Amino acid sequence: MEGFAALATEPAAWAALATLVAMEVVLGIDNLIFISILSNKLPEQHRVRARRVGIGLALGLRLLLLASVAWIVQLTQPVVSAFGHGFSWRDMILIAGGLFLVWKATKEIHHNIDPVPNDDLFDTRTVGIGFAAAIGQIIMLDLVFSIDSIITAVGMTDNIAIMVIAVVVAVGVMLFAATPLSNFIGQNPTVVMLALAFLMLIGTTLIAEGFGAHVPKGYIYAAMAFSAAVETLNIFARRRQARSAPPVDARDAR
Template identity: 45%
Template sequence: MEIFLHAETWLALLTLTFFEVVLGIDNIIFISIVSNKLPIEIRAKTRNMGLLLAMGVRILLLLTITWVMKFTEPLFNVPHWIAEDGAISGRDLILIFGGMFLIAKSTREINHEMEGEDEDDQPEASGKSKVTGVIVQIILLDIIFSFDSILTAVGLTSEIIIMIIAVVLSIGIMIIFSGRISEFIHKHPSMEVLALGFLILIGFMIFLEGLGKEVPKGYIYFAIVFSMIIEMINIRVRNRRKKAKEEFHE
């Protein structure tokens, strides 16, 4: 425990927790959207259960860091027009299939919104199977995003205990804010469609990253934040107009 007597340890912990939260923003949005398909009384419980299980998986990956790092070693070669360096690793395969999963899932959710399908009106395929499906999706997506966060963690510190504490803190922050984000997205369908559109973009970015093609993430995240700020302004304008119209009719 002597490492906690050094200022650089706390700085590394603070920085790593910040990065974990930033890298988990996409995760929070996805979790909020998929959990909103469940009955309202079990949404929070399912979100928290999925996040806690995902935390367990991430800690397990950190404890087997040597094994995880082997995922960056090439498994086979492909033509250079497919992958930038001509080699595909285990990490690349996870990113490629993870990006495809995110694109397919987000497209399907947008289709539900456009068609006006309500899963609550569909025959109950058993509440347990729905909850299990949501939890599995949360864990799978967390594994996909875990590789970036683990590689970031290794670059910031060599202490496993610091990495684990940062993961626990970041998941705790996600649990606190995921409910509010989920409620906000459910209340404003236009924000949900916008978030799904950006999840498709992020899925495509992950897919390209798996092929070794670097995409400047800063530009994409700036576009996401900017678009969401504009949409929040639009929501406020619509609410004011609606309120003004109601007062006028009164």
């Protein structure tokens, strides 16, 4: 209750909350891109359910980790040394999650550029996936992103109430944006490749951080935002060209 009281009496607490909400929303983008790509590979009737389950698990994991902040802090303590570097549990989790993301993105890129015969080049439906398998992969990445998110929150404030509010707001934004983002990715096949490239970049960043190389998040997200802006312009250009193209006469087609 003291944490909530601070929000009513201390302007600094509101500033910390706004900063942390923004940070959590940005960190949640990685999680949301993965959930969107994976859910789009399911049959259409299961996609919304998979997104809701995945985002709900993300919220549950974050709140569970917040309830064990003392344990979370211990995850940053080195437990094993190799190659002259001490690795903590957080480092090993980030490396494992990064490797999984790189493997998953590479696999999806391969299936998109080398589809089965008689399928469209960028048709992501060519590679099916079961609901349980999708949820299992979402849980794995939810855990990685949740630990990174909570450790970031702990480093910014020691007010548990502020952390809880920030996490709930960020996950609410994810839930609101999940379906529009997934639909946009599904309707624009080239965006799938861009999103997979983002996952490859995020996975590489996680591996680097696990090995102790700090990569400023601002650089990563700035590059992603620039690429997304360029692709958006390309989409508008293609749509304008499609509207201005003269109709094809069936006799000319023959």
